[in-house]
Amino acid sequence: MSSRLKQAIALEYGIRNTPVVTAKGTGELAEKILAEAERSGVHVAQDPELAALLGQLNTDEAIPTELYTSVAVILCWVYWLKGMRPGDEKHTSPREAERDSG
Numbered sequence: 001m002s003s004r005l006k007q008a009i010a011l012e013y014g015i016r017n018t019p020v021v022t023a024k025g026t027g028e029l030a031e032k033i034l035a036e037a038e039r040s041g042v043h044v045a046q047d048p049e050l051a052a053l054l055g056q057l058n059t060d061e062a063i064p065t066e067l068y069t070s071v072a073v074i075l076c077w078v079y080w081l082k083g084m085r086p087g088d089e090k091h092t093s094p095r096e097a098e099r100d101s102g
Contacts, residue, residue: 007055020063
């Protein structure tokens with residue numbers, strides 16, 4: 001049995017030039033973040049190694065260039081799930097994009 005606590009990291013990307021950590025937590029807080037994501041229809045990727053690296057960042061901190069490729073893979077997956085193309089997020093607000101994707 002793993003003694004590792006569950007970890008969740010929320011990223012925002014769209015109107016910003018670089019993805020930014022908007023929420024993070026472990027254990028019970030991670031469960032709350034994941035529950036809110038599910039309620040809001042936010043897609044969740046599972047990548048413990050990336051989560052550990054992103055977890056070292058502060059809230060409202062942009063991801064470092066070293067993580068661009070890893071985060072881009074997840075963003076591509078989310079775009080595909082939503083039927084979007086890169087750049088579509090620049091033309092709508094995050095709320096409009098979320099509403100339109102549902």
